[in-house]
Amino acid sequence: MFLSKEGLLNILDGNRRLTMRVLEAFPEEELFHYTPAEKLRPFAEMVKEIMNIETGYMRGIALSVWEFPNSFAALSTKEALISACEAVRQDTRKLWEEITEETLEAVEKDPFFGPSQSHFERLQYALENEIHHRGQGYIYLRTLGIEPPEFFVR
Numbered sequence: 001m002f003l004s005k006e007g008l009l010n011i012l013d014g015n016r017r018l019t020m021r022v023l024e025a026f027p028e029e030e031l032f033h034y035t036p037a038e039k040l041r042p043f044a045e046m047v048k049e050i051m052n053i054e055t056g057y058m059r060g061i062a063l064s065v066w067e068f069p070n071s072f073a074a075l076s077t078k079e080a081l082i083s084a085c086e087a088v089r090q091d092t093r094k095l096w097e098e099i100t101e102e103t104l105e106a107v108e109k110d111p112f113f114g115p116s117q118s119h120f121e122r123l124q125y126a127l128e129n130e131i132h133h134r135g136q137g138y139i140y141l142r143t144l145g146i147e148p149p150e151f152f153v154r
Contacts, residue, residue: 005101008120009093012127014154016089019130021149022137023047023085028078036143043140044081046133048072051088053126056112061103061119062095066111 003011023031023043032044051072060066075081104120113125141148 005099005104008123009096012123015127015130017154018149018151019050019134020082020085022134022141023082025141025146025148026078030144031078032076034140034144036140043137046136047081047085048075050130050133051085053129054088054092057122057126058092058095060111061122062098068112
């Protein structure tokens with residue numbers, strides 16, 4: 001494996017720190033209601049999706065419990081969303097101890113999205129999804145006249 005298990009966790013954590021800084025830059029009202037176009041979702045909804053995917057994949061990979069509940073739908077304040085994000089990442093760090101590099105290389109059909117892939121590829125997808133939505137958050141902030149966090153600070 002080119003990237004170690006701990007190297008992957010460091011990348012995930014660095015990206016999450018940046019996503020959290022984007023979340024924190026939003027005024028509360030805009031976080032839950034603002035979209036620059038009709039068909040787009042508020043950034044809070046994207047963050048909830050990020051957490052649902054992380055929770056579903058981590059429990060599946062570490063515990064073989066493959067569920068994809070919408071656990072965060074009721075969150076309606078910035079404080080609650082930030083707290084939930086921190087709790088999800090704390091759970092990920094605990095579950096990470098149960099995962100081996102061999103586990104990350106294991107290939108299985110994805111119970112949520114279909115194709116067979118390794119658990120590493122699954123986590124790569126989750127990371128790419130987070131990066132994509134964080135990029136949308138940057139655009140939202142700019143359209144609101146808010147300077148987003150520096151990208152290179154993790």
